Each structure stands twice: as structure tokens, then as C-alpha cells.
Amino acid sequence: MRSVVASEPLPSPSVTSRALPRLASNPLRPVILAAAKSPRVRALVTTAPPTRRLVDRFVAGDTRPDALAATKALLGTGRAVSIDHLGEDTTDLAQARAIVVEYEALIADLAPLVERDAPMSAVEVSVKLTALGLALGAEGPGIALGHARQICAAAAAAGVWVTVDAEDHTTTDATLSIVRRLREDFPWVGAVLQAYLRRTEADCRDLSGPGSRVRLCKGAYREPASVAYQDSAEVDASYLRCLRVLMAGQGYPMVASHDPAIVAAAGPLAAEYARGPDGFEHQMLYGIRDLEQRRLAGAGLRMRVYVPYGAQWYGYLMRRLAERPSNLRFFLRSVVSRD
Template structure:
């Protein structure tokens, strides 16, 4: 029932300004938001980063925001990333082949959705951030969004990789095109974060059945593990984690030749277990005030997240 009814409803709500006003006004909302989001400022995010690095976890950090239609807001987002990179450059990190610190970018937050020259504006803003990241010794990965942005996003990634061959990108297994995209992007030096997908998509472009999505994820995982790049396995699913172990072994990959990725605030014990098992694990750490869309997608992903939120709404519940 959750997959067939509630998940689509929550994903639809993630794009609704009316629902956003209602949810944002609930006193219980902040409790769960704090579980998933590392504060609103660069200083608060940096504190979370230091804590995660203290337990030998890698970090990728995202300044929240998407679907920007105001050039001033896009420029403000760039400024936040530049400030974060200045702070990250001050953290003591060795120049390893695998960078412990990374930032993640949503191109729609950088101006991709602007009606005039959005593609070029987002590309130039991302280039500015990548330049600062390179100077700071920090990686960058370009996030995936809904399917309408995929062609533009991957085109920008190709353009940026001319100057920044270490640039990563995200591919979503629920899209029917993704297995082919994995083959195209699994070349030398590539970094691909493979996730299942978190947007509401039509059946014409995306698998709707959970078993089909899982099957696509496994096929894509095999392509990336046997490719020449650096796979980043973004999943909380125990079945997919075990599959990644098997695929890495079959491809004769060492633990430092791929990594697992999980979200901030989700399955912390499993994150620590993977690190203790000798695996590389990177935590996706979002921060900022534009948390609503991200928050709703987290509720849509797992019944446990929604149940936790609903329990906090009950009269007498501890806030």
C-alpha cells in the first residue's frame, strides 16, 4: 500500500506550495527535519562534518535548493557553496586518491530552470564551484533530479569533465534509460553515484514496480563495477549492499576502488558497521533553509520515516 498509494502522494506533495505551507507550520516537523538536515548554516553543517569525519566516514554536502527561477537566488546558492568550500579547505585532510570531502550540486538550484540561457548559466555556476573545489582539494558530484532535466544535466557534466575529469554525477536506476547511461559514463576516471531514484516519474520513462527498479539497480551495478570508473553505491537496502559486495568481488575491485553512500540521519549503525568492515562509506549531508522538497522525499522513501513523523503529531507526543 505504501508504494502504490502513499509514496506517489508524498512525492506529489513535495512539489505543492500549499502542502509546503501546512507542513512547514507544524511544530512536529522541525523534529524530523533536524534528523535529516544538518542545520541551516555553513557553521552547523561543518560541525556535522567534523563529527562524521571523526568516525572515519567520508562526506558529501549539499546546500538545499532546487527549481530556482530567480538569477539572484542562483547566485546566492553559488555564494553558499563558495563559503562552504572555504571552510572545508581549512579542515585537516590528506590528499588521498579518494577525496574524503565532497560537495553535491543540483543544477536546477544553479539556474538550470531559468527561462533564458538556463543551461549555460547553470554550467558556468557549476564551473565556478568546481574551480573553487579543486583549489580546496574537494570533489564535486552533480545530483540527478527529475527526468526532464536529465539530458541537460548529463550534457553539462560532459562539458565540465573536460576541465574537471574527476567530476561525479548521479544516475537513477528507476529511469529506463539508466543502464545505457551507465555504460556511457563508466569510462576511465568517471565517478557515478547509483541510486534508485526519488522523484515522481511517469511509466513512460521510469519503472513503477519495486521489483523492476531493483532489477535495474542490479544491472546498473554490474555495469559500473565492471567498468573503468569509480562506482558510488547509494543505498540503504541490505539486499543491494550485499549485491554490491558480490559485484565488487566478481569484478576484483578492492575496497578503495568503490564506496557506499547513505543519507545523513538514516541507518547510522549500518554506516558505522560498513566502515568497521573496511568499506568506504560517504554520508550525504544536506543543510540550508530550503529543506521541504528533500524532507518530503525522505518521507516517501521509507514507511519508517513517515511513521516516525505521524507519531510525533499525536496529542501528547513529546516534541
């Protein structure tokens, strides 16, 4: 498979040391995120028998057929999906190319599920640029752009949407630069912004133009205080400020949060800026607040579920544990339970 190198230089992700955050929502968050980088902890967790039950809660499965089965079930309940083939921090070009091949096969399998005359696509894929080669040295941004273009071209032919995921803050400039380049040919490509980053309110203003799809989430990586809010109340306040910017703009806000206060605030904010139910959507993760997802969809609101699959689930799982104490309690119960 041929990789396309960008004709103009793109910013490369920088490498910085990351300070431990102090998010009040989960005091063990820094410990868990540190463990996510530990090969010893990874080996222990991935081989522990109870882990599979936890993985099955948050991950649709290891294979594409698993993801397709989960997708069909969710679509049958009136929910939309965004499917992520798990993998990031790719340091091998052959591996990056293999991930592109997997996405192309996934999109081909999703094509029969697409309603071509619908005003929005209920079927989307999410991609991480480090999985596509962003970290492959000076040429990484160009390689990732070329691979992302291949995925977008396949998606455009199939009627499937694409959203480019956010990663840690060292990749933000390169990621948003690539999103802008992709939108020259594929204006429907979605971007993801993380409310805990201090820069995000300004990024929301930059990306709130006509037709711009923006997924706003709180953020799940270890970040230093110099670039990210460390207190959960500050993160919540930032989220609501950012969401207001997006609702006031001309784009399409995607409210990616399980927080009941934020979910409750989305509707009134949309109404304040004359947005109907088709002017924004809620997004939640597979396996989290399923009843609330069903409630929102049943109320006529757009509800999209982020569906991850693949064998490289460890980093994703650890970020889910770090986000909410209830996720960690679920895991610990699984460890001590005989069931």
C-alpha cells in the first residue's frame, strides 16, 4: 500500500514530560495512568482471568465480526455508532499500513448498514493518527495524513463518516492540522477536542464554522498543569464554556460525556441557540450508561455510541478505569468474585 506524504510540512508531535494530575473525580487516576505505561502491570492485567469480563464490558470484542455484531445491535435500538479499531503509538510503518487495511475492510463491511438518504450517517469510524504513523519521526505527520486520506476515500464511497480522535496534548497541533487538510477534500470529517486542555476554548472557536463536526469530551490522558486543568470542577466549567461556543457556532456539536449535569445542560444550551434535536448529538462509550443511552435515543435525540474493538485494548481499558471510580470498583469486584 502506498503512503502519501503531505506536500506541505505538518507539525510533529513533541515529546514532553507529563506531570501527574490531581483530578478529584478519581484520586487513583494518576496511579492508573502510570500503570498504563508499565509493561509489568500490562502483563499482569492482560493475563488475569477476571480482566476478560471487564474488557467485554467496554470493548465490543477482538475481531471485526465482533464489532459488526455490536454495531447491528446498537443500530437496532435507534442509536448511531462510531467504531474504533484499537491501536495507537505505532512505531512501525508496516503496522500502520496494516491498520489502514483493517479500516478499509471494516468500512466495506459497514457499507450495507448505511442509509444513503439519511441526513446524517448513523455509521462512523474513529481513527487515531498515532495508529496511522503520526509518531514515525519527521515524516510521521505526512504518513498519517496519507493514510487518513485513504481511509476517508473509502469511507466517502461507502457513505460512512470519519472522526479523527484526540490523543495527548503533544499531538494536538499535528492532529488539528491534519484534520484541516482532510477537510479540503472531505468536509464532513469530524474533530475531537478535550475540555481539560486550556487551549480548547480557543480551538472550539476556530472549529465552530459551517458544517464542522466537533466531538467535545473531557479528556483521558495524563497531562501537566501547564496545559490542562487539574481539578474536576475546573474541567466541568471548561466543558460547559466550550460547549456554549460550539452551540453558538455554525457547526455540529457532538456532546461526548456521561456526566449527568452535562447531559442535562446540552438540551437547554441547544434551545438557547435555536438548535433542534437534529442540530447536535450525544455520544457515550460502549458499556457505560446503557440505560441512559437508550433513554436519550427513545426521546428522539441523536445518540451515538463509541464502539472500540481489537486486541490492543489495554491502554483504552486503563483510561476507562482512570476516568471513573465506579469503573475501578467494577474491576475490583470482578477480581474477587468467583462468578
